[in-house]
Amino acid sequence: MENMLYVNSSPHIRSEVTTQRLMLDVIIALIPAAFAGIYFFGFRAALLIAVTVISSVGFEYLIRKVLKRNNTIGDLSAAVTGFILALNLPPELPFWMAIVGSFFAIVIVKQLFGGLGYNFLNPALAARAFLIVSYGARMTTWTRPFTTAADIDSVSLATAADIDAVSFATPLGALKEGSNLPELMDMFLGNIGGSLGETSALALIIGGIYLIARSVISWHIPVIYIGTVGLLAWIMGPNGIFTGNPLFHILAGGLMLGAIFMATDYTTSPMTKKGTIIYAIGCGVLTMLFRLYTNMPEGVSYAILLMNVSVPMIDRCTKPARFGGKAHV
Amino acid sequence: MKFQDFKGGVHPPQSKNTMECATIKMDIPEKVVLPMQQHIGAPCKAVVKKGDTVKVGQVIGTSDAYVSVPVHSSVSGTVTAVTERIISGSRPVVCVEIKPDGLQEISEDVKAPVVESKESFLKAIRDSGLTGLGGAGFPAHVKLNPPKDLAIDTLIINGAECEPYITSDYRVCMENTENIIEGIDYVLQWTGIPRALIGIEDNKPEAIKKLKSAVKKTKSISVHSLKTRYPQGAEKMLIKTLTGREVPPGKLPSEVGCLVMNVASVAFVAEYLKTGMPLIKKRVTVDGSSVKTPMNLEVLIGTPVGDVFEFSGGFASEPVKIIMGGPMMGVSLYSDELPVMKYTNALLALNEKDGKIPEENVCIRCGRCVSVCPMNLLPFDIDRLVKANQYDDLDKYNVTDCIECGSCAYVCPSKRMLTQSLRLGKDILRRKEKK
Numbered sequence: 001m002e003n004m005l006y007v008n009s010s011p012h013i014r015s016e017v018t019t020q021r022l023m024l025d026v027i028i029a030l031i032p033a034a035f036a037g038i039y040f041f042g043f044r045a046a047l048l049i050a051v052t053v054i055s056s057v058g059f060e061y062l063i064r065k066v067l068k069r070n071n072t073i074g075d076l077s078a079a080v081t082g083f084i085l086a087l088n089l090p091p092e093l094p095f096w097m098a099i100v101g102s103f104f105a106i107v108i109v110k111q112l113f114g115g116l117g118y119n120f121l122n123p124a125l126a127a128r129a130f131l132i133v134s135y136g137a138r139m140t141t142w143t144r145p146f147t148t149a150a151d152i153d154s155v156s157l158a159t160a161a162d163i164d165a166v167s168f169a170t171p172l173g174a175l176k177e178g179s180n181l182p183e184l185m186d187m188f189l190g191n192i193g194g195s196l197g198e199t200s201a202l203a204l205i206i207g208g209i210y211l212i213a214r215s216v217i218s219w220h221i222p223v224i225y226i227g228t229v230g231l232l233a234w235i236m237g238p239n240g241i242f243t244g245n246p247l248f249h250i251l252a253g254g255l256m257l258g259a260i261f262m263a264t265d266y267t268t269s270p271m272t273k274k275g276t277i278i279y280a281i282g283c284g285v286l287t288m289l290f291r292l293y294t295n296m297p298e299g300v301s302y303a304i305l306l307m308n309v310s311v312p313m314i315d316r317c318t319k320p321a322r323f324g325g326k327a328h329v
Numbered sequence: 330m331k332f333q334d335f336k337g338g339v340h341p342p343q344s345k346n347t348m349e350c351a352t353i354k355m356d357i358p359e360k361v362v363l364p365m366q367q368h369i370g371a372p373c374k375a376v377v378k379k380g381d382t383v384k385v386g387q388v389i390g391t392s393d394a395y396v397s398v399p400v401h402s403s404v405s406g407t408v409t410a411v412t413e414r415i416i417s418g419s420r421p422v423v424c425v426e427i428k429p430d431g432l433q434e435i436s437e438d439v440k441a442p443v444v445e446s447k448e449s450f451l452k453a454i455r456d457s458g459l460t461g462l463g464g465a466g467f468p469a470h471v472k473l474n475p476p477k478d479l480a481i482d483t484l485i486i487n488g489a490e491c492e493p494y495i496t497s498d499y500r501v502c503m504e505n506t507e508n509i510i511e512g513i514d515y516v517l518q519w520t521g522i523p524r525a526l527i528g529i530e531d532n533k534p535e536a537i538k539k540l541k542s543a544v545k546k547t548k549s550i551s552v553h554s555l556k557t558r559y560p561q562g563a564e565k566m567l568i569k570t571l572t573g574r575e576v577p578p579g580k581l582p583s584e585v586g587c588l589v590m591n592v593a594s595v596a597f598v599a600e601y602l603k604t605g606m607p608l609i610k611k612r613v614t615v616d617g618s619s620v621k622t623p624m625n626l627e628v629l630i631g632t633p634v635g636d637v638f639e640f641s642g643g644f645a646s647e648p649v650k651i652i653m654g655g656p657m658m659g660v661s662l663y664s665d666e667l668p669v670m671k672y673t674n675a676l677l678a679l680n681e682k683d684g685k686i687p688e689e690n691v692c693i694r695c696g697r698c699v700s701v702c703p704m705n706l707l708p709f710d711i712d713r714l715v716k717a718n719q720y721d722d723l724d725k726y727n728v729t730d731c732i733e734c735g736s737c738a739y740v741c742p743s744k745r746m747l748t749q750s751l752r753l754g755k756d757i758l759r760r761k762e763k764k
Contacts, residue, residue: 006650007663008686009749011735012679013341013493013656017742019693075690117691266695271707273700320705322727323565324575 023076029207036200040145041091055102056082087197142193172297187251208260228284258300275318332573361631368460370396384436403609403629404429450519463591466672475583484525489562492655502536512595560734617677619648635665650684690743698737708737712750
């Protein structure tokens with residue numbers, strides 16, 4: 001035998017699944033929601049997605065270079081972060097604000113904490129929270145579906161009245177203000193105001209089914225999270241207990257996007273099944289507390305971020321039982 | 330009787346290409362190399378020297394230690410060398426090299442043993458040179474003689490063969506059915522264990538059928554179909570699946586009243602008690618992406634691995650990795666001159682695509698290693714501690730429970746060498762305890 005042989009520790013075969021393939025699957029799963037966003041909010045939505053994806057990948061490349069670490073844009077995680085960030089932004093957000101968001105997500109939240117696998121918050125969500133704090137008005141200016149970019153340009157957005165001319169309350173905003181609520185079917189399809197990629201429950205569910213079918217995520221987090229929100233919405237109804245409309249809360253706001261694509265982020269969710277269940281219930285409870293008992297209309301982002309930081313504690317409390325440790329038959 | 334399966338596990342591609350390949354007897358090689366340690370326990374001392382003539386079945390290495398089994402010559406011929414070699418791992422082992430004369434003259438010592446008590450049965454088993462043929466190589470007579478205070482109520486016969494590629498145990502089930510049943514009968518008779526359960530994965534329906542019809546008359550033996558899921562054939566998993574019992578950490582199966590033997594081991598027991606021919610040959614599956622013709626061979630122990638591949642028809646492409654055993658738990662060899670050993674059940678040669686070692690990426694905390702670990706460990710955490718040299722915290726993570734099945738590293742999307750870290754962690758803890 002002329003060749004040298006590889007000698008290493010077993011196993012000698014590895015599954016086909018790679019980090020890159022998982023990230024690619026997430027990107028594929030986001031495409032229906034992106035198309036829904038482009039359909040309802042126009043071509044500018046596509047540009048916004050392009051801006052956050054390209055800027056996120058660019059920042060990832062640059063910061064790794066500055067930190068003298070290997071180039072990691074090939075694992076596609078930066079592209080996923082950029083994509084999810086766009087879906088979390090108002091469709092008419094100025095591009096430069098979106099780029100600031102990408103910077104915060106990739107450089108501050110992800111790379112300065114060690115890069116992929118080390119961030120303690122979901123980068124896209126943390127960036128969204130940062131943008132809300134920094135540019136509150138623009139981050140809560142929701143456009144009516146099928147409003148063209150020209151409509152926006154024609155008003156200067158200088159005054160609250162101008163903003164009202166094109167803006168449109170989200171279902172949860174309407175609920176807080178006590179104004180008319182949209183039809184459930186419009187909420188299911190996405191014909192409502194909201195972030196670029198959060199409005200169409202249908203498109204998000206298609207993506208979620210794809211992720212579960214490809215074993216990228218398990219059903220536990222999305223189903224338990226959404227189930228908890230539905231249950232609490234029903235219990236904590238406006239006219240006393242058990243009078244709420246669970247479907248409204250399930251379809252409203254960023255719940256579908258958050259439960260399927262963001263709460264399931266590997267790095268910031270627990271490692272064990274038991275931990276995952278606690279985490280998902282926690283997300284659901286916090287979401288409903290924010291929605292009903294604070295002056296914010298929506299609570300998905302903060303619920304997930306708060307549960308993100310609880311993950312180390314959940315992991316510590318849910319270590320699996322030792323094999324053979326219990327009394328046996 | 331149905332119990333809940335063990336938790337976790339993986340489904341690697343089965344690649345059981347050789348299921349229908351009836352065992353072919355391989356020719357006598359030009360030389361055999363017989364290591365004096367092919368078992369767990371004390372190594373043997375060579376009792377032959379250069380220039381001696383030996384016959385088939387003659388003892389060439391023994392030890393006085395209890396946890397040890399003798400080594401027999403697999404050929405008749407002349408001893409050409411008694412030297413130290415590195416076989417696997419890093420410690421050199423004394424090896425006896427024999428040049429066969431091709432006559433295969435059988436030694437006068439080879440005669441059916443007289444067994445009339447448990448003691449004489451255990452002695453016969455020790456004299457046969459039998460170690461567990463499933464892969465670990467634990468001396469059989471030690472296993473068959475558990476501590477007196479533990480009542481053993483179940484003999485478990487492992488025919489799961491959950492590793493990809495390997496079909497040698499399947500061929501034993503198909504070609505040696507009677508010997509399996511006879512061997513089980515002997516073991517039950519002399520150990521006093523009341524029942525035997527044979528466990529076979531359900532990807533081998535023919536073997537299940539054949540054994541089921543063979544045990545029809547016997548009340549004490551039953552055959553059980555197991556779900557095909559790696560590592561179903563791992564001792565602790567098999568016990569859990571068949572009896573619902575969990576072997577406590579650091580304990581042997583006898584702790585929960587079980588004794589586990591491989592199908593090939595019990596078939597050998599029957600053969601030995603009838604003929605007295607010690608363990609000198611082994612059924613070996615030859616396969617892998619570099620092998621031209623996958624097949625099952627009956628190989629004399631000590632045959633250099635390269636000769637086995639050559640006999641099978643050689644390589645279709647130059648292999649970059651040669652594995653003794655299965656792809657999940659087998660040992661990669663540094664040379665094709667290393668010999669087939671008692672516990673060898675497969676020889677695999679992999680091409681560049683299958684054999685190259687993938688690049689390790691960062692852990693993305695996906696949790697797959699945790700969900701597949703059948704021993705409920707946290708491989709990603711142990712990997713992190715071992716890589717950061719934080720050995721003090723290791724014992725809190727039960728790393729010594731690891732059965733090294735490889736499921737965690739198999740499933741890792743970042744291709745991290747988790748099993749290697751766990752092995753290292755176990756080793757570090759063991760050394761710390763010794764100090």
